[in-house]
Amino acid sequence: MNLRELSEKLGLSQTTVSRALNGYPEVSDATRRRVVEAAAQHNYRPSSRAKSLATGRSMAIAHVIPVPARHEMVNPVFADFIAGASDVYAQSGYDMLLSVADDGDEEAIYRDLASRRSVDGVIVHAPRVDDARLQLLLSLGLPFVVHGRFGNATEGYSWLDMNNRRAFARATRFLTDLGHRRIALVNGVADMDFAARRADGYSGALDDVGIAADPALLLHGEMTEHHGYRSAHDLLAGVDPPTAFLASSLIIAIGIRRACEEAGLTLGRDVSLVTHDDDLSYFRNGTDEAIYTALRSPVREHGTLCARMLLQLVADPGTTPMTRLLEAELRVGHTTGPAPRDR
Amino acid sequence: MNLRELSEKLGLSQTTVSRALNGYPEVSDATRRRVVEAAAQHNYRPSSRAKSLATGRSMAIAHVIPVPARHEMVNPVFADFIAGASDVYAQSGYDMLLSVADDGDEEAIYRDLASRRSVDGVIVHAPRVDDARLQLLLSLGLPFVVHGRFGNATEGYSWLDMNNRRAFARATRFLTDLGHRRIALVNGVADMDFAARRADGYSGALDDVGIAADPALLLHGEMTEHHGYRSAHDLLAGVDPPTAFLASSLIIAIGIRRACEEAGLTLGRDVSLVTHDDDLSYFRNGTDEAIYTALRSPVREHGTLCARMLLQLVADPGTTPMTRLLEAELRVGHTTGPAPRDR
């Protein structure tokens, strides 16, 4: 069933039917009712392709998520982020296009999206400290919102980020206040912007209380359980092991927990652990009471907010870039305690 | 830059330019070279909207993933599944559309997809035992492939599934062979098809060795860490606790592990645990050696295979439905051991 068929069936012109369905005023109430009814009855919906061709707007947003081919790692936070974003799209009648980009073809993907005009805007994920994408995106003229930031380039484009620096400074301070002096940070890959800011907050806070940062305690890697396990395992087996861990994600924290458990150490007593917590739907950090002491920043909400920002940008391309910095909440759970006196 | 502009710049007709770019034979080599070069230079790519309108194929596949509004649970396996599928799409020039469906508007989403003709096919996720979607999908005439199966309806449509029944029967048997007689299954939501099949395999295997299934040991719920923890916690605190657990996912297993740890029980010695393992990228069950004794079936591969099936179906709608049943591999890790003699 297409517009022509529907209008013939109704004995009206395509113009009138189109206007009736799109809520234009110059259609009588009686006619509009008839049209709307017939459309519902015949299950008619305008072809999205034809509609976008005619209007010039594709009513779709792309999310480009990087999946490095070398380790095929898909960051699990995307699932929840996307769920949050898609709520917004659904309400506004937008479709969501997902592009999985290997490091190699990242640039090609953005160019493609722009020149094929398949979407009205893009959400950019996983920005790096020094990222060629910023210039590319600006040159393409496609509205975009970044989840995170591009290193020092914090102006001239729209982004939403959590205050990684402050959050991790606060967590570090929380541990030093408990008497810990050897604190390890099990972080994400070093060139990821969020990881750099977290490392920054961590070493800044150590600095503030006069603790010299030990490079051996700062570990970068993919945000996997294995990275958490291996890092903690090696550190605990080495000389002068840390008494506390900071983890960049709950998945990493689980790995750390497994290593501690194996070493016969109890979290919150022998070893302390503070983790970042994206509040993933399948891994809530406790329902009423926190299990892990954690910095919480719900990524699903990030998705919702980014999507709203982008739609606003798309609706009014003249808008000056919007930025939004969210603070994480520190929730004290059962995985932290005073530093052991001696070991 | 559009086709008209490009062809004017080249002094050729749109027809010729289009044919040159699409590899039609009736264009001289010299002309084709000129056209291809100019297109690359001006960064021209045909508008996907116009192209699909003209060809009638939208060159896009939708994935409809259910996210029940009541608990907002996003199954983390989707991320890896989708990564696998999108490889295939990228190679064939397809886009991927993601629709997040609440229980309520599931039907509306499929109807919408079909009548707006925004995609050429659909991948259906999370089928239930008794699912109205099957009839709906068949009536819509949109090619589709189901990841899983719809209960007893295993014919007349294309699906890819793992052999849940056999896998869980095997795991159960593995545990009874170790002397366990009280085995709990911490499963997914009861009306999910995969959960039903797993429960089936489990109770079938118990039957075979003459153990009466205790309904108190079969627990259904969302596939969250919390579900694993709570289930194990309650069972271990109750009378006649199980000596072994079967978990329907690694996330659930982590919850079970936490409960055991809290109860002072060591996995593999005091309590045994076999889990299903989707081989998620961020949570590999060990690199060379398995951590958890597990039934492994890589969901990323499922994604790749489903996508290939669907593209084939789209290319040739006359094809008879394809089905594919994959066997899971049992890998023995450190979480299982003989049943304790007495407790």
Place this chain on the structure above:
DNA sequence: TGCGGTGTTCAAAGCGCTTTGGCTTTCGGG
């Protein structure tokens, strides 16, 4: 010289919608 064949190119129609710019009809006010 004429003719069919071949290789190369083009004009124009059509995909299913939106939207511009009329065209009628109705109605109230002078």
Place this chain on the structure above:
DNA sequence: CCCGAAAGCCAAAGCGCTTTGAACACCGCA
């Protein structure tokens, strides 16, 4: 009674592509 405005509807153009059907030039061959 006439006129202008307003309400309601429509034909046709246009969005950017593909594809049909035809044109044209050139060839070898009879």
